Amino acid sequence: MSNVLIxxxxxxLKQSIANQAIIDELAQLLPQAHIRKLDELHQHYEFDVATExxxxxxxxIIVWQVPFYWYAMPALMKKWLDDxxxxxxxxxxxxxxxxxxxxxxITTGAPDTAYQKDGFFQHTMEDYLAGFKTTAxxxxxxxxxxxxxxxxxxxxxxxxxxxxxxAQARRYAKELANKITTL
Numbered sequence: 001m002s003n004v005l006i007x008x009x010x011x012x013l014k015q016s017i018a019n020q021a022i023i024d025e026l027a028q029l030l031p032q033a034h035i036r037k038l039d040e041l042h043q044h045y046e047f048d049v050a051t052e053x054x055x056x057x058x059x060x061i062i063v064w065q066v067p068f069y070w071y072a073m074p075a076l077m078k079k080w081l082d083d084x085x086x087x088x089x090x091x092x093x094x095x096x097x098x099x100x101x102x103x104x105x106i107t108t109g110a111p112d113t114a115y116q117k118d119g120f121f122q123h124t125m126e127d128y129l130a131g132f133k134t135t136a137x138x139x140x141x142x143x144x145x146x147x148x149x150x151x152x153x154x155x156x157x158x159x160x161x162x163x164x165x166x167a168q169a170r171r172y173a174k175e176l177a178n179k180i181t182t183l
Contacts, residue, residue, distance in 0.1 A: 002060035002101075002183070003034070003060045004030060004032070004033035004034065004061045004063065004180055005033070005034050005036065005055055005056065005058070005061070006023070006034070006035045006063045007036050007038065007062065007063065007064050007077070007080070008023050008037045008038060008039070008065050009038050009064060009066035009067075009074055009076060009077030009080070010037075010039060010065075010066065010067055010074065011074050011075070012039055013039050013040075016067070017152065017162055017165045017166060018067075018107045018149060018152035018166075018169040019065060019067055019107055019169075021165075021166045021169035021170050022065060022105070022107070022149075022169050022172060022173040022176065023035060023037070025169070025170045025174065025177075026065075026173050026177055029174065029177040030177055030180065033180075034055060034058070034059070036055060038076050038080050042076065045079050046083075047079075047083050047084065049084055052080065052083070053084055053089055056090075056096075056097060057096055057097075060100060060101065061100070061101045061180060061183050062097075062100055062103070063102075063103045063104075063105060063180060064103075064104050064132075066105070066107075067106070067108075067109075068106050068107065068109075068128075068148075071121075071128050072131065081135070085135070085139060090139045091138045091139045095139060095140050097139045097141055098139070098141070099141075099142065100141055100142065101142045101144050101183050102132075102136050102141040102142065102143055102144060103145065103146070103147070103179065103180065103183065104132045104146040104147075105146070105147050105148070106125070106146060106147070106149070107148065107149045107150075107152050108125075108149070108150045108151070109151070109152065109153035110153070111150050111151040112150040112151065114150075125146070125148050132146060144179075144183055147172075147179060149168065149169065149172040151168075152168065152169065
């Protein structure tokens with residue numbers, strides 16, 4: 001299997017239900033994958049850029065696992081992207097990420113029905129992916145699409161809801177792992 005790098009962009013993974021379950025399940029299903037948890041790697045939103053860039057260079061497949069915050073990646077993930085995906089490294093004449101594969105994985109709080117043209121947000125999940133696709137294009141990454149798990153909200157969670165969301169996240173992680181192994 002190719003060298004797989006999974007970037008967890010959740011700002012507080014220990015308090016997450018779905019993203020934590022997904023990352024834990026991926027660690028079990030893909031033990032050879034390198035998982036980087038951004039919430040553990042920063043000091044006051046500062047990253048060891050050289051280490052992050054080396055991890056990216058070592059990867060053949062890059063997976064971004066992020067919760068959907070205000071219809072985009074969380075600020076922590078965006079800061080990591082701003083710091084590591086600089087000109088001369090990720091794009092431009094020295095594009096060291098060119099040809100690597102990028103798969104985006106997203107969790108949302110709102111249910112799938114909200115992400116329909118006739119739904120509450122009046123946009124599909126595909127509509128929100130333009131920034132991810134454009135980043136891949138700029139960096140000459142091979143964009144392998146996106147997957148998402150909708151409806152894993154923090155609202156109204158009782159113990160039963162938490163157990164159901166964890167089970168749902170583990171099932172989703174199996175689908176994600178299958179996708180990763182086919183890239």
